[in-house]
Amino acid sequence: MAGWTVESPRRLTLDGPVSRLDVRLISGRLNVVAADGPARIDVTQVGRRPVLIEHSNGRLSIRQERGRSWSDVLRWFRMLHRYPKVDVSVAVPADVLADLGLVAGSLVASGLRQQTTVQVTAGQITLMGLRGTTSAHITSGPVEALGVRGDLALETVSGEVIIADSAAERVRAQTVSGAITCDLDNPRRSEIRLTTVTGGITVRVREDSDLAVELQTAAGRITSGFPQVRTSPFPPSSGAGVLGAGDGKLWASTTSGSIALLARAVDHDGEELP
Incomplete structure (x- = not known):
């Protein structure tokens, strides 16, 4: 097992393979990108608590110690201003299994092709070009998914959900307080479920x-x-109807808000029109 305690800006290149990535950081920015070559870690900013990195048997762990369990985060969330922010970028193989967690800040994940799980308490989540199974949860803040395929599940308590250029076979987006905006290009037999309590839903699909x-x-x-x-x-x-052969399912529901279903034009060859 290889291990590092990073207390100042540092770049690391790992010798061995990485098949799983686990990240738990407190406050700051986390960027995870799929890239060829060996796994690389770039810590450009470190707060009062060091970043602990371990690499063993294909598992890469990046974390900050908080002195208490991850499940207790909400009890001390008000004290986050005492923790200086970190800035960590990680480049890993596209087929890595990723479990990413950040208490407060901005998290970006792009290019991963297997299973990606993301959890942020307060801040922002951006997902780009992911494949496989993707699940993201944020308590306070927006979540954005661009060009995601496969199985996509997004959830926020208070914040907006944006899905664009998506060809996911299954889409599940849920928010308690916030709008949902989707631009979907889904394959046959897709399943799309959009739910919000307070907020409107706008969804655009191919004509x-x-x-x-x-x-x-x-x-x-x-x-x-x-x-x-x-x-x-x-x-x-309420609204109901069948588009084309009706092989897939689009279900949208809101308690307090309006719903707009828009049609995106395509030409005779099936190409989208500007």
């Missing part, structure tokens, strides 16, 4: 989509760019 659509809102309006989806004019409102 040649094959989806069975069901829309519901308790205190809002529903508008649709597809004549196949019939909507009721006054709240509580």
Whole structure:
């Protein structure tokens, strides 16, 4: 096993393979990117608590000690201003299994192709070009997924959810307080479920989509760019219809907010129009 205690800016290149990445940091920025070659770690800023790095049997662990368990984070969240921020960038193989955690700050993950799990208490999550199974949870702040495929699950308590250029086979987006905005390019037999308590939902799909659509809102309006989806004019409102063969499923629900279903134009060859 190789181990390092990083107390000042430092760059490391690992000799052995990395098949699993586990990160637990307190406050700052974390950037994880898929790249060819050996795994590399770049710590450009270190706070009062050092960054502890371990590499053993294909597992790379990067963490900061907090003196208490990860599950106790909410009890001392108000004291986070006492912890200087860190800035860590990690380059790993695309097929690594990643479990990433940050208490407060910005987390970016890009290019990973297997299973990626992300958890942030307060801050922002950005996911780009991920494949496989992706799950992200943030308590306070937005989460954004760009060009993600496979199985995508996003959840925030208070914050906006943005999904763009997505061809995920399964999409599950949920927020208690915040809007959901989706631009989807989903394959056949896809399953899309969008839920918010307080906030609107805007979803755009290709005009040649094959989806069975069901829309519901308790205190809002529903508008649709597809004549196949019939909507009721006054709240509580609902909308339902079948696009194309209806092989997939689009289900959107909000308690307090409106829902807009938009159509994205394509040409006769199936290419998107500007």
